[in-house]
Amino acid sequence: EPEVTQTPSHQVTQMGQEVILRCVPISNHLYFYWYRQILGQKVEFLVSFYNNEISEKSEIFDDQFSVERPDGSNFTLKIRSTKLEDSAMYFCASSDPAGDTDTQYFGPGTRLTVL
Amino acid sequence: GEDVEQSLFLSVREGDSSVINCTYTDSSSTYLYWYKQEPGAGLQLLTYIFSNMDMKQDQRLTVLLNKKDKHLSLRIADTQTGDSAIYFCAESNYSGAGSYQLTFGKGTKLSVIP
Numbered sequence: 023e024p025e026v027t028q029t030p031s032h033q034v035t036q037m038g039q040e041v042i043l044r045c046v047p048i049s050n051h052l053y054f055y056w057y058r059q060i061l062g063q064k065v066e067f068l069v070s071f072y073n074n075e076i077s078e079k080s081e082i083f084d085d086q087f088s089v090e091r092p093d094g095s096n097f098t099l100k101i102r103s104t105k106l107e108d109s110a111m112y113f114c115a116s117s118d119p120a121g122d123t124d125t126q127y128f129g130p131g132t133r134l135t136v137l
Numbered sequence: 138g139e140d141v142e143q144s145l146f147l148s149v150r151e152g153d154s155s156v157i158n159c160t161y162t163d164s165s166s167t168y169l170y171w172y173k174q175e176p177g178a179g180l181q182l183l184t185y186i187f188s189n190m191d192m193k194q195d196q197r198l199t200v201l202l203n204k205k206d207k208h209l210s211l212r213i214a215d216t217q218t219g220d221s222a223i224y225f226c227a228e229s230n231y232s233g234a235g236s237y238q239l240t241f242g243k244g245t246k247l248s249v250i251p
Contacts (some may be wrong), residue, residue, distance in 0.1 A: 064244075065180070065227075066241075067238045071236075072236055078232035078238060080238075113180060125170070125182060126237070127182060130178060
């Protein structure tokens with residue numbers, strides 16, 4: 023069964039450093055998403071992406087964040103200058119617009135630790 | 138804005154039924170979802186229900202939707218120790234250009250006692 027994959031599973035970085043989190047969505051999906059989950063808190067929507075542009079972004083997704091689909095398979099989230107409060111689990115998801123629902127399938131997540 | 142609420146903990150004995158409850162606020166949600174998260178793992182889609190349905194059954198899982206009260210529940214029959222996990226309720230909201238944004242509850246941690 024096709025699945026969303028994410029790398030790395032765990033990323034440790036120093037405050038102020040740039041990080042790139044990578045995702046490979048399900049191959050025939052066209053909508054891509056990033057969510058994050060700070061420890062002990064809700065899973066929060068960050069951004070949705072379709073047709074090589076951002077469809078929607080939340081208040082969390084400020085200028086420090088960017089997304090990109092650099093090739094036909096990868097979908098990346100870049101945090102330009104990490105802050106301590108960026109420490110969280112980051113989930114990528116994708117969905118198929120031709121499906122009968124807008125069901126989003128999630129990857130296993132990348133745990134980002136900012137020191 | 139949209140909000141989804143769930144109780145945080147539920148403990149049941151193996152073999153019993155588990156019922157996890159959720160309330161949501163956005164009456165325009167098209168679909169409502171249940172996701173399962175095992176320790177250290179990602180969000181696994183369990184099941185979903187379309188907003189014009191009252192009930193959906195999928196093997197041991199039964200989803201009940203009371204649209205008037207904006208109440209969603211997930212019943213797990215014959216709960217097993219492998220069902221121990223955090224269960225997230227989520228509502229989907231159209232966010233434009235064909236994409237949907239999920240709003241999650243905090244998750245209910247289900248503990249199954251052998």
